[in-house]
Amino acid sequence: MTATVLTAHTLREAIARRTRHALRCGALRPIETTLTHIDDGGVRFAVREVSSLARKEAARRADAPLPGAQQTPRPNPFLPYDDDLCVGALSPTHVALLNKYNVLDAHLLIVTRRFVPQEALLDHADFAALLVALRGFDALGFYNGGPQAGASQPHKHLQAVPLPLDAAGAAGRTAPIETLLDAAPAGAMRVPGLPFAHAFVRLDLAGSAMEARTDRQAHRDAQCAFDTYLALLRAANIGTGEVDGVPHQRTPYNLLVTRRWMLVVPRETERVEGISVNALGFAGSLFVRDAAQRDTLARIGPMTALARVAKPDALKASTHA
Numbered sequence: 001m002t003a004t005v006l007t008a009h010t011l012r013e014a015i016a017r018r019t020r021h022a023l024r025c026g027a028l029r030p031i032e033t034t035l036t037h038i039d040d041g042g043v044r045f046a047v048r049e050v051s052s053l054a055r056k057e058a059a060r061r062a063d064a065p066l067p068g069a070q071q072t073p074r075p076n077p078f079l080p081y082d083d084d085l086c087v088g089a090l091s092p093t094h095v096a097l098l099n100k101y102n103v104l105d106a107h108l109l110i111v112t113r114r115f116v117p118q119e120a121l122l123d124h125a126d127f128a129a130l131l132v133a134l135r136g137f138d139a140l141g142f143y144n145g146g147p148q149a150g151a152s153q154p155h156k157h158l159q160a161v162p163l164p165l166d167a168a169g170a171a172g173r174t175a176p177i178e179t180l181l182d183a184a185p186a187g188a189m190r191v192p193g194l195p196f197a198h199a200f201v202r203l204d205l206a207g208s209a210m211e212a213r214t215d216r217q218a219h220r221d222a223q224c225a226f227d228t229y230l231a232l233l234r235a236a237n238i239g240t241g242e243v244d245g246v247p248h249q250r251t252p253y254n255l256l257v258t259r260r261w262m263l264v265v266p267r268e269t270e271r272v273e274g275i276s277v278n279a280l281g282f283a284g285s286l287f288v289r290d291a292a293q294r295d296t297l298a299r300i301g302p303m304t305a306l307a308r309v310a311k312p313d314a315l316k317a318s319t320h321a
Helices: 011-025 052-063 124-136 215-235 279-283 291-300 302-309 314-319
Strands: 034-040 043-049 086-089 094-098 108-112 139-145 157-162 199-202 240-243 246-249 253-257 261-266 285-288
Touching (some): 011 094, 034 302, 043 291, 215 253, 279 285, 291 302
Antiparallel strands (some): 139 157, 139 253, 199 261, 240 246
16 A cells, blocks of 8 residues: 655644544554553653553563464564555655554554664654654654653654643643743853752744745755764763774763753663663653552652663763762
8 A cells, every 4th residue: 555645734634543443443543551650850741540550561571472382473564564554655765544442532543664673773864754743843853762661663763642641730731731831041051959860951943834835945854953963972971882883872862852952862771670761761751560569669759760771871870970
């Protein structure tokens, strides 16, 4: 099936149309959650209890091979992708798919047409595809750079979810973490109040959100976003190298991008006391599998949980040495 070519003007209606179709045929299986809040470190964190996480983890353990047994490769859900979930083509190199098991409505997966490892660095083409989504609707784009950063699939894919992440959260802010980001000094790459290594910069993509962009302008916009990303990787001390001639990360990390800002966080590990954290956690949106995990998160404190899965803040460590 040939994917429909998407633009910023057609994306929202294409998502709505494909969502209706995927719900009718059963390809899309939304997951209900219970939303609560935990205030910590100046942020009102949105915490969603997702009971299906427990079922998925149990299924994953059941499917795990016995010690010594021959392992078979996991199927790649993106090659081929499910046509019923395909919203369309964002570019010659990327397609937009609905997240089959979505917790948030209109959750897009921005997937490379050919296989590229998730640990490969993002490139100009990745940002060109992402910017189509960000212009199509006010969204949070994010990337989980490797399993330790929360990636569940080895095939390169970015993701985008509509903003605000929590309509019941802080008024006027599209993501809970913006209570801290908005207070960062102009031009600063570090955000006071974030107790872990990171690099941050403000963007201004809103002005061009619904304007028609020529191919030349779109190329320039993507190059600017790509250059900003590379600068943040350097500022956050995220090591890079080449594998078979392709630039790869040496450090797992999360990337978060909106029309207004970009944030990079280097990672140490995926979980804290059994609670998995992906890029959305650093936007202030966390997921737990049951009430016990929510209680654990409340005891630890969400901001402390983020600090425990991210790289330590080297500047603060040297200050206290």
